[in-house]
Amino acid sequence: xxxxxxxxxxxxxxxxxxELPPLTIADLGVLRGVDADASGRIIVRITPTYSGCPAMxxxxxxxxxxxxxxxxxxxxxxxxxxxxxxxxxxxxxGRAKLAHMGIAPPPGPGASVTCPRCESTVTExxxxxxxxxxxxxxxxxxxxxPFEAFKAL
Amino acid sequence: MSDxxxxxxxxxxxxxxxxxxxxxxxxxxxxxxxEEELALGNIALDLIGQARGLYQYAGAxxxxxxxxxxxxxxxxxxxxLNLTLVEQPNGDFAQTIARQLFYTAMALxxxxxxTASTDQRLAAVAAKAEKETAYHLRHATEWTARLGDGTDExxxxxxxxxxxxxxxxxxxxxxxxxxxGLAAAGIAPDRKTLRAAWDRTIDATLSDASLTRPDDSWMAxxxxxxxxxxxxxxxxxxxxxxxxxxxxxxx
Numbered sequence: 001x002x003x004x005x006x007x008x009x010x011x012x013x014x015x016x017x018x019e020l021p022p023l024t025i026a027d028l029g030v031l032r033g034v035d036a037d038a039s040g041r042i043i044v045r046i047t048p049t050y051s052g053c054p055a056m057x058x059x060x061x062x063x064x065x066x067x068x069x070x071x072x073x074x075x076x077x078x079x080x081x082x083x084x085x086x087x088x089x090x091x092x093x094g095r096a097k098l099a100h101m102g103i104a105p106p107p108g109p110g111a112s113v114t115c116p117r118c119e120s121t122v123t124e125x126x127x128x129x130x131x132x133x134x135x136x137x138x139x140x141x142x143x144x145x146p147f148e149a150f151k152a153l
Numbered sequence: 154m155s156d157x158x159x160x161x162x163x164x165x166x167x168x169x170x171x172x173x174x175x176x177x178x179x180x181x182x183x184x185x186x187x188e189e190e191l192a193l194g195n196i197a198l199d200l201i202g203q204a205r206g207l208y209q210y211a212g213a214x215x216x217x218x219x220x221x222x223x224x225x226x227x228x229x230x231x232x233x234l235n236l237t238l239v240e241q242p243n244g245d246f247a248q249t250i251a252r253q254l255f256y257t258a259m260a261l262x263x264x265x266x267x268t269a270s271t272d273q274r275l276a277a278v279a280a281k282a283e284k285e286t287a288y289h290l291r292h293a294t295e296w297t298a299r300l301g302d303g304t305d306e307x308x309x310x311x312x313x314x315x316x317x318x319x320x321x322x323x324x325x326x327x328x329x330x331x332x333x334g335l336a337a338a339g340i341a342p343d344r345k346t347l348r349a350a351w352d353r354t355i356d357a358t359l360s361d362a363s364l365t366r367p368d369d370s371w372m373a374x375x376x377x378x379x380x381x382x383x384x385x386x387x388x389x390x391x392x393x394x395x396x397x398x399x400x401x402x403x404x
Contacts, residue, residue: 051281052174052202081206082277084284128288129192133199137188153284 008042009034011070018058029089042075050133104149115140155216158331167207168235174200199285206278226396230386237376238321240385251314253293258354259325266342294358301362323372
């Protein structure tokens with residue numbers, strides 16, 4: 001049983017977010033846990049970043065595919081809302097991957113958004129809403145490059 | 154599980170989010186600037202996501218086997234229990250912003266209070282909605298200020314929108330018959346307690362934007378009883394057309 005949960009975790013933790021492909025659902029904190037019920041059936045728990053996140057359906061399908069490829073049958077994917085997802089749930093590795101792909105990681109409380117290209121903290125917000133629900137549009141006033149930033153939520 | 158009282162209450166909340174979310178989605182491809190195209194689309198997505206969580210719960214409470222799609226696509230306007238404010242047409246951009254301001258200034262304290270609900274499902278939906286709504290309110294207040302303090306024309310249009318939609322704000326604080334009992338049980342916020350926070354947000358925003366708060370006069374009512382204006386029927390006819398033509402169709 002423990003082995004099955006570990007195999008399942010290994011399979012699903014590498015599933016990518018379809019809108020941020022370098023990041024896995026484990027990096028994002030979208031993957032909440034992998035357990036087995038009394039009958040040994042694997043249960044994967046995920047949580048949406050935003051209520052209306054359109055990636056959730058794709059993520060669920062990809063989890064089911066990853067489990068099937070790992071030979072795990074009859075698994076169930078559950079979506080849980082509580083506790084609500086926070087941008088603080090993104091792992092250190094996830095933050096590094098965001099910066100590497102040119103998206104500023106969410107700033108901590110009171111911190112300013114750092115330019116992912118020149119690392120300047122002198123930046124300005126262009127629009128609070130970006131190409132996906134979780135991002136906003138910024139510009140660096142040092143290197144003048146526009147960039148996307150993951151919103152603090 | 155069958156709880157007709159709570160079902161009716163949750164259905165009304167879901168209808169508010171869906172109808173407003175669908176209205177905002179109608180701006181797609183028509184917004185004045187690219188940033189607004191993204192903003193209005195994102196806000197619509199948040200609202201429709203919140204509506205889905207509420208419809209799923211409503212379906213379980215009803216216990217009649219209706220899922221979120223059945224509730225959204227197979228009811229006529231008479232069966233919709235949303236506030237009449239959210240069904241008002243988009244109008245010009247100022248009218249859309251005024252509708253957002255009036256609704257969201259109520260929704261933020263509403264969801265904040267709902268996070269303390271003794272009903273776990275509602276508290277979970279509220280915990281997400283609260284964070285998203287804070288962004289929506291900032292969007293609405295900033296645009297109200299920009300239009301109110303902009304050109305003579307933008308000021309004129311923003312004031313006209315505020316005046317036109319004012320009659321739909323009384324309903325924001327009305328409680329359905331069952332709601333007082335739900336509030337007493339700690340399940341639902343008491344809407345009367347939201348009024349002070351709403352007044353503070355509206356007064357501060359209008360004053361910041363050099364706009365005038367209209368005097369209270371006749372107020373619309375009836376949305377929670379399924380009594381709507383003609384516009385909701387047109388909106389639903391378009392939104393439901395595919396499922397009406399091909400019931401149960403799946404992508």
